[in-house]
Amino acid sequence: MNTSVLHAAPGTTGQPHDPWRFSVAPMMDWTDRHCRAFMRLASRHARLYTEMVHTGAVIHGERSRILRFDKSEHPVALQLGGNDPDELARSAEIGERFGYDEINLNCGCPSDRVIDGRFGACLMRKPDLVAECVMMMSKATDLPVTVKNRIGIDNTEEYGFLRHFVETVAAAGCQTFIIHARKAWLNGLSPKENREIPPLRYEVVYRLKQEFPELTIVINGGIKTIGDCQEHLRHVDGVMLGREPYEHPWLLTEVDAALFGDAPVTFDRSELLRRYIPYIQRELAIGTPLAHITKHLMGLFRGEPGGRAFRRVLSERACKPGGGIEVIEEALAAVAQHPPQLVAA
Numbered sequence: 001m002n003t004s005v006l007h008a009a010p011g012t013t014g015q016p017h018d019p020w021r022f023s024v025a026p027m028m029d030w031t032d033r034h035c036r037a038f039m040r041l042a043s044r045h046a047r048l049y050t051e052m053v054h055t056g057a058v059i060h061g062e063r064s065r066i067l068r069f070d071k072s073e074h075p076v077a078l079q080l081g082g083n084d085p086d087e088l089a090r091s092a093e094i095g096e097r098f099g100y101d102e103i104n105l106n107c108g109c110p111s112d113r114v115i116d117g118r119f120g121a122c123l124m125r126k127p128d129l130v131a132e133c134v135m136m137m138s139k140a141t142d143l144p145v146t147v148k149n150r151i152g153i154d155n156t157e158e159y160g161f162l163r164h165f166v167e168t169v170a171a172a173g174c175q176t177f178i179i180h181a182r183k184a185w186l187n188g189l190s191p192k193e194n195r196e197i198p199p200l201r202y203e204v205v206y207r208l209k210q211e212f213p214e215l216t217i218v219i220n221g222g223i224k225t226i227g228d229c230q231e232h233l234r235h236v237d238g239v240m241l242g243r244e245p246y247e248h249p250w251l252l253t254e255v256d257a258a259l260f261g262d263a264p265v266t267f268d269r270s271e272l273l274r275r276y277i278p279y280i281q282r283e284l285a286i287g288t289p290l291a292h293i294t295k296h297l298m299g300l301f302r303g304e305p306g307g308r309a310f311r312r313v314l315s316e317r318a319c320k321p322g323g324g325i326e327v328i329e330e331a332l333a334a335v336a337q338h339p340p341q342l343v344a345a
Contacts, residue, residue, distance in 0.1 A: 018237055019075060020176060020218045022229065022259050023047035024252075025242035026079040026104070026148070028111075033069045034288075035296040037279050039245065040072050041272055042252035045260045046245075048076045052106045052120075055082035058091040067098045070279065077102035079148070081109070083119040083129065089136040096141040103137060105130070107149040110184035110194045121184040124153050127165045131172035138173040146176040148220075151204045152183035159204060166208060166215070176216040178240055179205050195221075195243075206235040226251070226258045233259070247299045269300055270332055277325060290323040306338030 024031065024039060026049035036048045050069075057066055058080070069076060078095040080103060082088050092103040107130060109120035123130050130147065137145045147169055151162050166177055182198040200222045209217040218238035223229060229239045245251050250269060256262035267275070280293055294314045301307035313331040317323055 018216070020047060020146075020178070020216055020238035021045070021233070022255050023077075023178075023218065023238065023240045024049065024245050025220060025240050026050060026052055026077075026106070027242055027246065028052060030246050030296070032292075032296075033073070034279075034283070034293045035246070036073045036076060037070045038276050038296055039249060039252055041275050042249055043255040044262070045256050046252060047102075048073055049104065050076070050078050050100075052079045052081045052109060053091075054119075055080060055084065055087040055091040058094055059087060063094065063098070067095070069099075071099075072279075075101040077104050077146070079104040079106055081106045081119050083123060083126075083133070085129075085133045085136040088133045089140040092137040092143070092145065093140040096143050100143065102144045102146055103141060104146045104148055104178070105133060105137070107147055108180050108184065109191070110150075110153075110186055111191045121150055121153050121186060124149055124156075124161075124165055127168035130165070131169050134169055134174045135172040144176060145174060146178060147174050148178040148180070150180050150182060150184045151201060154183070154186055156183070159207065162204065162208065163211065166212065170212065170215055175214075176218065177208075178218040178220055178238075179208070181205050181219055181221040202232070202235075209236045226254050229259060246296075248302055249297075249299055269304065270335065273297065273300060273328065273332065277328060280328065281325060284324055289319075290327060291318040294318040294327070301335055304335075305340050306335035309334035309338060 022045065024046055028051050031049060031051055039046065039048060053066060067078070078098075078100040080088060080091050080095070082091065088105065095103050106120050107123040111120065134145055134147065149165065152158070169177075181200050181202050181204060182194070184194050185198065202219065205217060205219045209215075216237045218240050219232050219236045220240040220242070223232065223239055223241050224244045229241075232239050253265045253272070257264040280290070283293060284290065297314060298311050301310045310331045313327065313334050317327040317330065
């Protein structure tokens, strides 16, 4: 039976030992294993999530390619998409065998694919079905089974809709809810627009934590800075960031000291990338194209002197056949040619 551990005690939020205190959101085409291995070098404590993987791919697909990950990624969660309790249970069991630390059920994605397949955000209309899915998954694995959802969908924006969903699913054994503080429009908005147009309503998520202090409530949506994280942690147990740490991965180097009490990092951006080179070499040795890895590095020097030159080298060279570590060295050399300007006292 699934049990979540190390939750904050009722009435408290965001203690440094909470496993969901800070996490990076699952993002399609972004948070693949190469991205996660790089992010792990920037933060030891951030909880990382896979892209959403449909149960059909887990059960019938090439598992060694779809589910494998580097051992350095821990703690790492497998996010599943689907609506069949038996298939989700089987997929959760497979995920545990592969060594994941958590199984997360996607109840928040509003893409056309999930609408057509009646999973993702569509599931918020069927809390009893989600509860059955969670119960079956919990029976199939000893890992925490968590749910990621929105505050509502379409015209169901009232708080009671969200409260009923969480209460029903929690009764089936889910103790951790990751909540994007926007509703989703399943018709009329693209996934990108669904991340930007519906207004953020953080107070709804705060209220949920107040009414369910025994649950772990993680807030997601529009969070950009460590200061934002610290403010949210006054009200909820954890924060999940998505686009910001992907587009500005250096942000992750602040997480361990600011949110978990560790010592500040002592390396710079160039050294962080050099620490990633052994991973790149291992991947190149098994035939991974360099461009599949370097696409996740574009934001490392964003806003810094030499950042454009760095991105240009990676964009132009990494996609060419036979590209190797020399491309990384050339990109770092391009940065070195643009030293930071000294500011007069």
